[in-house]
Amino acid sequence: MSTFIVEGGHKLSGTIRVQGAKNEALEVICATLLTPEPVEISNIPDILDVRNLIGLLADMGVKIRFPEKNKCIFQADELNLDYIHTEAYRKKASSLRGSVMIIGPLLARFGSAVLPKPGGDKIGRRRLDTHFLGMMKLGADFEYDSENRLYKISAPEGLHGVYMLLDEASVTGTANLVMTAVTAKGTTTIYNAACEPYVQQLCRMLVAMGARIEGIGSNLLTVEGVERLHGASHRCLPDMIEVGSFIGMAAMTGSDVVLKDVSVDDLGIMPEMFRRLGVKFTFEGDDIHVNQSEIYEVDTFIDGGIMTFSDAPWPGLSPDLLSIFLVVATQARGSVLIHQKMFESRLFFVDKLIDMGARIILCDPHRAAVIGSGRFQSMHGTVMVSPDIRAGIAMLIAALGSKGTSRIHNIDQIDRGYENIEERLRSLGAHIIRVAD
Secondary structure, eight states, X not given: XXXXXXXXXXXXXXXXXXXXXXXXXXXXXXXXXXXXXXXXXXXXXXXXXXXXXXXXXXXXXXXXXXXXXXXXXXXXXXXXXXXXXXXXXXXXXHTOGGGGGGHHHHHHHHSEEEEEOOOOOOSSOOOOHHHHHHHXXXXXXXXXXXXXXXXXXXXXXXXXXXXXXXXSOOHHHHXXXXXXXXXXXXXXXXXXXXXXXXXXXXXXXXXXXXXXXXXXXXXXXXXEOOSOOOOEEEEOOBOHHHXXXXXXXXXXXXXXXXXEOOOGGGOTTHHHHHHHTTOOEEEETTEEEEEOOSOOBOXXXXXXXXXXXXXXXXXXOOGGGHHHHHHHXXXXXXXXXXEOOSXXXXXXXXXXXXXXXXXXXXXXXXEEEEEOXXXXXXXXXXXXXXXXXXXXXXXXXXXXXXXXXXXXXXXXXXXXXXXXXXXXXXXXXXXXXXXXX
């Protein structure tokens, strides 16, 4: 375990390049299990969750080579399938939420898969029904071993195409089902599919590997099964959640920061939502220039009602961004209602922001009313513990924009999603150090 010590109240200045997308990397790395041929993936973020997933694949027998930084070549031609029945596999896979996307490729290619109940952020119930119900429709048999908390799935008679209407537009569920369907016999139609850019990227990589997928970018995907997939090369998009994180940091510290190569066309509604929060920035080609010299003022609805920010399926606002919007709103001029619809435990970190002087009313597990102070550095430093990735980065943003010194414990949670964050922030002028507990 490690701790960040952050001296707040310092403006940031300079240019920073956004890392590769965490959520996309987890999806496309799992997809390399679908073929025995080499698959090259570049712009992979060097973060804890990705390293753990790569380590899990290596333990399964996947050959892994790093020709250069943030680029990896995977070859799953000699997998040890006995490994997924071991205690070592259960322990490692259960600690990583992204491991759930291993079962689709294993089921598609080898006809069976085993998965312990996966871990990840403690942000509320995160059910897997969408994954398994879809696989059962494709012809798989499913069993849950409640005593060992183990999911078992197999398709002794093979998989066949089918029409399915997903009960929710699950990102990982859509990714898993597309990977399961690419070699199923016949045509699979997935309606109410998630259409986030990272799901689109997964589909494009699968097409490059020989899959036949139509409707990419929509909520209706049609997958025509093929005999086998082959190798390909793929590059991950920039991480839109990191883009939002740095916009929030620059706004809350009244800074002048340029974010390089953000893939503007793949940011969805996020930039417009920051504008409604009052944040000032411009697009310069594929870069974003945030220049927040004055305090930001929250917009209102046309009828004068208090602005509400809520999560929604793509292209709506990602639930991963709401923690950032909440903390940035604490210094704005005006009031905001944050409505986290998806996860019931994601707003519980606001008690620490209240300790720092923020004016927040936690209405219930899903809603928080924020009354902005209307001035920079309106909060003071404190001691915090990061409960998950997004709350952790929100706490870091709060610490950077507050007076005095803050200590943030359990920053391994932040490391799961952000690459060398303290070094990159120091390059912008932040006063932040990492110490071992």
